[in-house]
Amino acid sequence: MTHPTEEQLIAYREGETPRREEIATHLKECGGCRSELERIGAVLRVLGEFPVPEPGEDYERRVWQRLAPKLAQKRARWWQTWLEPRRLATAGAVLVLVVVAFVAGRITKRVRTDTTAAGTQEQVRERILVVAVGEHLGKSEMVLVELANAEPQDAKQKHVNISAEQHRAGDLLEENRMYRQTALQQGDTGLASVLDELERVLVDVAHSPDEVTPAQLESIQKRIEAHGILFKVRVVGKELQQRQDDMKTAPAQGGQQARERNKT
C-alpha cells in the first residue's frame, strides 16, 4: 500500500479505521510511517500530562452546600410516596389508629345504646387523634427546645452539629403531614393551622446541613422564635392534654372544644 495519510495514522491509533490490518502490515515495513505514528503518540502522551488542579478534600461537601438551596422539593409520584418505608410506617400507624377507632366505636355502640353511633365513633376517633397528636407535639417541642438552646461550645468552633435534631425533624415531618391532613378532614382548622406552621419549621430543620455555622444556627433559631411556634406548640399541647382529661370524664364536650378553638 502507499503511505497512509496523517489522518489515517491518527484513525489507526484511535482504533477507528476499517483498514487496520493493512496499515499494520505497512508499519512493519516502513520506518518513516512508524516514526510518524510515534510522533503523534508523543504529542498525545504530553497532553496526557496536562494537569487538573486538585479541588480540595471536602470538595463534594462544598458542591452540595452550594447546590442544596437551589433544589426544589420534587413532587413525588403518588405510588412512590406511599411505598417509601418511612411513609409506610406512618401510614401503618394511622391505619392501626383508624381500625382501633372503628372497633372501639362498635364496642361503645353496643355498650352505650343511649348515644348515637356516629357521635360515639367521632368521639373515639377524636380521642385517639388527641392522644397521638399530643405525643407528636411533645416530641416536636423537645426538638425545637434543643435547637433553640444549641450553641457553639466555644467562640472558635466553626460548625455546630445538629444532625440528631435534623434526623428527628425529618421523622416528625412525615407524622406531622398525616396529622395535619387528619385534623383538616375532621374540621379542626385551629389544630391544622398550628401543625402547618410547625411543618414549615420542621422542613427548614430537616433540610439544613448536618453541620451549621453559628450564623446559620442563629438564623434557624430566629425562624423558630419569629413564628412563636414553640409557644403555640406548648399551648396546643397543653390544651390537647386538657381535652384528653376532659374526655375521660365527659366525652361529649371534646368536639365542642375543637369548634370553639377554630372560632378563636
Next chain:
Amino acid sequence: MKESVESLRETDAIAVERVLAGDRDAYRTLVERHSRNVHRLAYRLTGNAHDTEDVVQEAFLRAYQKLGQFEARSNFGTWVYRIAANYAIDRMRQRNKEDARRELPETHGPDGAEQDPVALVRDESPSPERLMQSTQLRREMERALNELSHAERTAFVMRHWEGCGIEEIAAVLKSNTSAAKNTVFRAVQKLRRALEPFLDARAPAKAMGTEG
C-alpha cells in the same frame, strides 16, 4: 472491581428513585459520588476554575430538574457527565461572544499565569530548567486547546482524557458517529501542529539529563 461498579450503579439507581419519591436529600449521595469526576471534565473543557465551578453546579442542577427523564437502566455518572459537557460547550460559546463584545486582549502574560489554577499544581521535581520548560509547555498546551473549536476540544477531552466512546461523543456533539470521529482526528491534528515544535525543543534537554 466489576462487582463494585455494579453495586455503585445500583446504589445510584436507589438514590435516583428516592429523589423521585420526594426525598431531596437523597440527591446528596449522587452529587458527592460524581462531583469530582464532573469537576475534572469541566476543568479540562473550560480551562479555568471559575467556569469549572459554574459547570459543576449547573450540571447537577439540570440533572436534578430532568431526573424524571433519566432512564433507570442508564448510568447516572455518564448521564450527568453528558449534561456537564453540553453545558460547558454552551457556556464557552457564550463566553466567547461576551469576550468578543468587550474586545478584551488575550492575557497570556505573567499576570494571567498567577491567577491560573494550573500554576497551583505542584511539580514534583522543580529544577529551574524543568520548571521553565514545563510551565512553557503547559502554556502552549492551554493555548493549543483554546485554539480548538468547542466541538474539537470537547471531542478530544472526552476521547483522550475521559476515555469516552465515539457514540457518546457524538451524542454530546449532537452529530453522527462519522462526524464525531472526524472531529477527534481533526483535534489531534491541530494539537500536533501546535505542540510538536515544543516537544522537539524538549528532546535535547532530556538528552542533557536536565529532566527526570
